[in-house]
Amino acid sequence: MSGIVFAQHATVDAFQRLGAELALGALPVSRLVERVGGTPFYAYHRRAIVDRVASLRAALPAALHLHYAIKANPMPAVVQLLAGLVDGLDVASAAELRAALDTGTDPARISFAGPGKTAAEIAQAVAAGVTLNLESESQLEQALAAGERLGLAPQLALRVNPAFELKAAGMRMGGGPRPFGIDEERVPAAIARIRAAGLRLRGLHVYSGSQNLNAAALIESQQRVVALAERLCAGAPEGMDWLNLGGGFGVPYFPGEKPLELAPIGEALSALVARARDTLGVPLVLELGRYLVAEAGVYVCRVLDRKVSHGQVFLVTDGGLHHHLAASGNFGQVLRKNYPVAIANRLDADATEVQSVVGPLCTPLDLLADRMALPSAGPGDLVAVFRSGAYGPSASPAAFLSHPPAREVLV
Numbered sequence: 001m002s003g004i005v006f007a008q009h010a011t012v013d014a015f016q017r018l019g020a021e022l023a024l025g026a027l028p029v030s031r032l033v034e035r036v037g038g039t040p041f042y043a044y045h046r047r048a049i050v051d052r053v054a055s056l057r058a059a060l061p062a063a064l065h066l067h068y069a070i071k072a073n074p075m076p077a078v079v080q081l082l083a084g085l086v087d088g089l090d091v092a093s094a095a096e097l098r099a100a101l102d103t104g105t106d107p108a109r110i111s112f113a114g115p116g117k118t119a120a121e122i123a124q125a126v127a128a129g130v131t132l133n134l135e136s137e138s139q140l141e142q143a144l145a146a147g148e149r150l151g152l153a154p155q156l157a158l159r160v161n162p163a164f165e166l167k168a169a170g171m172r173m174g175g176g177p178r179p180f181g182i183d184e185e186r187v188p189a190a191i192a193r194i195r196a197a198g199l200r201l202r203g204l205h206v207y208s209g210s211q212n213l214n215a216a217a218l219i220e221s222q223q224r225v226v227a228l229a230e231r232l233c234a235g236a237p238e239g240m241d242w243l244n245l246g247g248g249f250g251v252p253y254f255p256g257e258k259p260l261e262l263a264p265i266g267e268a269l270s271a272l273v274a275r276a277r278d279t280l281g282v283p284l285v286l287e288l289g290r291y292l293v294a295e296a297g298v299y300v301c302r303v304l305d306r307k308v309s310h311g312q313v314f315l316v317t318d319g320g321l322h323h324h325l326a327a328s329g330n331f332g333q334v335l336r337k338n339y340p341v342a343i344a345n346r347l348d349a350d351a352t353e354v355q356s357v358v359g360p361l362c363t364p365l366d367l368l369a370d371r372m373a374l375p376s377a378g379p380g381d382l383v384a385v386f387r388s389g390a391y392g393p394s395a396s397p398a399a400f401l402s403h404p405p406a407r408e409v410l411v
């Protein structure tokens, strides 16, 4: 089966066409709508997630540890599926921690990041035995206190705010003044504090940015992280358990964007894995979110009304930014661009008409496709928004206008 190709977009591999209809495996979208119980909903394609992890593993060195950052898609069934495919889970809240523990994943393979951990969250992490990626000196003190109170040795790693920035990242999270991590200059003192408390540093974590489609920039950042860890650990009496390089692997959402080239990253990582084994005695960890799930998801809504205003056609749907803020362009985009969109029950028809797809909310921000060439559509037709497997419902203002929440299924 071949993927669906859109005029303005790259292939959407995870989905097929059955006659006129979009299909997930053998399941046509009209039947899926009935199975779910109506629109709007998100469907995540199990096969696509499994294949994604397999092709990533094939391109990367075998000794590299692959983690899933749950915040990209915390749906319990998705987390459960990924727990069986990756080497560890990264969480950033108490609820994500519970979701990770519920999968049966060994707490030793779960880490907890986030700049605003509450005392209760820190205590939960210590009690669970997961590793805290500490983002400040006061988090370190709170973790030590929680360990003392509970009579447990807290598992501690430090998130480092490096002096350098990740180039070409869609969202930068390291370099210069940041709420994330401990400035690299202050890390040696934090390591000394951990030792003074009679504990070991389990690892270092550097996360410099997200949504990067530039292989060379990612490789440079990974090399700089290893060099940074070598400097920070020079002269350390005992080793750590791992070095977490972060992730940042991007997904092509918009026309003209190309998928990340994995081959050069895999090659560079092979050399880095060997280097880190020699100089630091640790395995490398990569933590990915959207890269593992974004392309496996589709958001499906139904056209309620078709109207023409001053010559422009609007398809008004039952889904919108309250479920899918990212597709509306309001989740960090500077210039709004269209996600790949299709009329899911008219895939056999030519894109003959320029139409805009909007949601039901009373705001001009509720736009799912801006003046896009699509097959002519009207009430009852189904709209599919692709690349929707990450930062969907959990990253959208579901309560805005008080419509029902989006349903989610793993198919």
Ligand SMILES: *Cc1c(COP(=O)(O)O)cnc(C)c1O
Binding pocket: 069, 071, 072, 090, 113, 207, 209, 210, 211, 246, 247, 248, 249, 287, 288, 289, 290, 291, 390
């Ligand atoms: C958000 C985040 C991720 C996942 O980012 P993606 O862009 O979805 O891959 C991973 N690690 C940390 C620390 C994060 O904050």
